[in-house]
Amino acid sequence: MENNYTDLFYGPVFSRRFKYSLGIDLIPYKNCSYDCIYCQLGRTTIKTVERKSFKNLNIVDFKKSLFEKIKREDTIDYLTFSGLGEPTLSTELKGLIKAAKEVSDIPVLVLTNGSLLFINEVFEDLKNADALKISLDAPNADVFKVINRPHESIEYEDTLKGLKNICEFFNGNIFIEIMLLKNINDSKENLFQFKNILNQLKSTNIKKIQINTPYRPSGVEEVYPPDEETLKEALRVLDFDSEIIKPADSKFKKEGDIFLRDKIIEICRRRPSTIKDLGSSTGASPNEIIKHVNILLNENKLKSKIYKEGRYYF
Numbered sequence: 001m002e003n004n005y006t007d008l009f010y011g012p013v014f015s016r017r018f019k020y021s022l023g024i025d026l027i028p029y030k031n032c033s034y035d036c037i038y039c040q041l042g043r044t045t046i047k048t049v050e051r052k053s054f055k056n057l058n059i060v061d062f063k064k065s066l067f068e069k070i071k072r073e074d075t076i077d078y079l080t081f082s083g084l085g086e087p088t089l090s091t092e093l094k095g096l097i098k099a100a101k102e103v104s105d106i107p108v109l110v111l112t113n114g115s116l117l118f119i120n121e122v123f124e125d126l127k128n129a130d131a132l133k134i135s136l137d138a139p140n141a142d143v144f145k146v147i148n149r150p151h152e153s154i155e156y157e158d159t160l161k162g163l164k165n166i167c168e169f170f171n172g173n174i175f176i177e178i179m180l181l182k183n184i185n186d187s188k189e190n191l192f193q194f195k196n197i198l199n200q201l202k203s204t205n206i207k208k209i210q211i212n213t214p215y216r217p218s219g220v221e222e223v224y225p226p227d228e229e230t231l232k233e234a235l236r237v238l239d240f241d242s243e244i245i246k247p248a249d250s251k252f253k254k255e256g257d258i259f260l261r262d263k264i265i266e267i268c269r270r271r272p273s274t275i276k277d278l279g280s281s282t283g284a285s286p287n288e289i290i291k292h293v294n295i296l297l298n299e300n301k302l303k304s305k306i307y308k309e310g311r312y313y314f
Contacts, residue, residue, distance in 0.1 A: 025083025117162025139193030
């Protein structure tokens with residue numbers, strides 16, 4: 001197992017929803033309970049539901065490293081457990097959430113695909129977080145198999161059971177993300193099925209229903225966003241405090257050259273990004289980003305791909 005605290009943290013990254021987020025990555029590359037067709041990281045290499053400790057983390061060292069990381073940054077809006085795999089697979093999650101809250105008063109956010117929420121131990125691990133972002137990509141079992149391609153042991157009804165349970169008993173803020181994919185889960189029938197599920201959730205803590213669309217290239221299959229009329233229809237049908245997630249701009253933040261290149265690598269390791277994406281995430285100007293991306297391309301530390309008339313770096 002690893003004991004590399006440098007690789008554990010990434011960012012802060014400016015996201016479309018949670019502003020400046022310092023990522024905490026507990027899972028090796030693509031250890032996940034799903035193999036989603038839209039995943040920007042590519043195919044799941046180890047599809048698993050086995051919960052275990054993936055990294056040899058000492059709580060005292062973790063707290064010290066996190067404190068030092070926070071101290072070096074101007075702005076952090078969330079400490080976010082996410083990254084290269086499904087964070088609820090880690091049995092270290094509970095202790096590290098507690099440790100993060102002891103280090104600072106920055107709210108702790110966990111990004112989860114929601115697949116394991118029906119397991120009591122997972123709920124116990126998450127209950128001390130300040131916020132959860134939970135994915136709900138499928139309105140029924142058939143679409144679930146098409147989009148999420150779950151581990152063979154995961155049943156769609158169990159994921160709904162877990163979602164309902166955590167929405168009823170979790171005390172923090174909940175954000176539910178629906179990834180809408182053209183001609184896969186965006187029909188009017190599907191939208192009303194989503195609405196029916198949302199109507200069954202008992203929680204005053206659901207802050208937003210976030211409608212997302214694939215705007216980066218998938219490493220798995222070609223997927224496309226719904227058209228604007230369908231997105232407007234989704235907002236109308238869901239009839240919740242819903243929003244369509246779009247790329248956001250950020251304020252300029254001056255970084256040293258090496259530090260900026262390190263940030264670019266951190267971001268591109270986790271998601272294919274355009275020059276504009278990298279500018280939003282780092283706060284640097286497009287010219288600065290282009291300069292450093294070209295250096296990284298020449299050093300073979302980045303690759304690029306044309307997708308939907310845009311160039312993405314990974």
